Amino acid sequence: MSETTTTNTTASATTTEALRERALKLDAADPLADRRELFALDDGVYLDGNSLGALPAHVPARVQDVLTRQWGELRIRSWEESGWWTAPERIGDRIAPLVGAAAGQIVVGDSTSVNVFKAVVAAARIAGEGRDEILVDATTFPTDGYIAASAARLTGHRIVPVAPADVPAALGPRAAVVLLNQVDYRSGRLHDLPGLTAAVHAAGAVAVWDLCHSAGALPVGLDEHGVDLAVGCTYKYLNGGPGSPAYLYVAERHQAAFDSPLPGWNSHADPFGMTPDYAPADGSARGRVGTPDIVSMLTLEAALDAWDGVEVDAVRAKSLALTDFFLECVEAYVPAGRVTSVTPAAHAERGSQVALRCDDAESVMRRLIERGVVGDLRRPDVLRFGFTPLYVGFADAERAARVLAEVLAETAGA
Structure with a gap:
């Protein structure tokens, strides 16, 4: 399995603003965006639907x-x-x-x-x-x-x-x-x-x-x-x-x-x-x-x-776009060398999650969850982020990568 290590240092304010704006535009053009209203969600970012999906509000x-x-x-x-x-x-x-x-x-x-x-x-x-x-x-x-x-x-x-x-x-x-x-x-x-x-x-x-x-x-x-x-x-x-x-x-x-x-x-x-x-x-x-x-x-x-009314091909298209965008944001935001993606870059080899190898993964995931970004951990060193296209948006992906970068910057050398 090939692995790609991020190389960029923490992003500038200009880069952050540009990625936030792109996220908003992508969400506005998302044909599945209205599905989010069907689920019981809070103001955090829920990226653990690959372990337990969110509750549909009518259930x-x-x-x-x-x-x-x-x-x-x-x-x-x-x-x-x-x-x-x-x-x-x-x-x-x-x-x-x-x-x-x-x-x-x-x-x-x-x-x-x-x-x-x-x-x-x-x-x-x-x-x-x-x-x-x-x-x-x-x-x-x-x-x-x-x-x-x-x-x-x-x-x-x-x-x-x-x-x-x-x-x-x-x-x-x-x-x-x-x-x-x-x-x-x-x-x-x-x-x-x-x-x-x-x-x-x-x-x-x-x-x-x-x-x-x-x-x-x-x-x-x-x-x-x-x-x-x-x-x-x-x-x-x-x-x-x-x-x-x-x-x-x-x-x-x-x-x-x-x-x-x-x-x-x-x-x-x-x-x-x-x-x-x-x-x-x-x-x-x-x-x-x-x-x-x-x-x-x-x-x-x-x-x-x-x-009802959802085509799986549309779900797949959004899944790939979300995971692409998240990986782009991680590369832009995360301090150099702190994480390594073990998720294939090629679309034909990627599911709907992103797994990042991180030396202090357990501590990092705990801090992410404390800040409202919920993923999960596979010991000893893999952070998993699941992207469920029916209710996860591009602003969620950008925010998750940004908070991850903040946590990693704070824990550098700790």
Whole structure:
């Protein structure tokens, strides 16, 4: 991974004023600017939507209806009258356009970790006998690695850690499954989903993608690029709320062969038959397990209203413009040598966050948050700033870089 170290000294007043004016002009021309009004925000700068998205302002009233009317008054009748039973597939169909999938291929429920387990085990079973390797992104979020290792023990496979760029060379006749992240959670590097998926298929293996840091930030193209299985969370760029349910994508061509390691009554062909033998339901419902978390699920459904009328291509365009502008401001403002960008400069390799390496990152992030600029930290030395195009503006990016420079200048030599 190439790294670019900032070289400019602290910016002059003229430079600062010019960047502030540009930010205002960019915000005025932003076609997504009106989306900001849909969210409950304070006067700070919230750049941690890649960990927890902001609250859409209309959601509390919708949740209140779920609690007081649907649960409080209708009670058990809400499974039919309020559509609780069909929520996992219904909400999956609302997420589908955001990740480039046709309806009927996404089911919402459980956590990302649980869905990774379902996907990896099912993928190993789809790949069939004679293939005993599960290739795993060596830089993956730790839980994905833990889950893949458990799946390997269960299925008699072995884990092969590999850097995403090295996947094509590592693929061989024993490869069964390849589990990759579309965007690296530390650096924000965007991996080549189309190219890597094609390489996996050429080797006869099954591709499983983790979309936690890409869904809602950039076009994914699951159907277009022939992805087999995918999982993702909904509490980051999709703003579903803390711990909101994750989702599982099973390409239509694999649904009949999808053999979940967690069969439950909710995924049974006749769930109320209560028979001792398991018969899987048709379609994406095979990804269900037990009774869904209705309150959290319907909170997510309400939050997705913020996406009505939004094109993902417009989100991607703003994301790239925001991160470009933030990096420009960092280069102009930050004292020389204090931070190093580990986020790729090339648009084709960048997600929707900027990661800066900083020797005293923990102290710096604490001070930033005290001053109203909220990012987060990945130990030992990475400051992460997530840019959520639905509610982050260019003035936010300029202010964040300026405050970062002030903090770094104050802590120089400390």
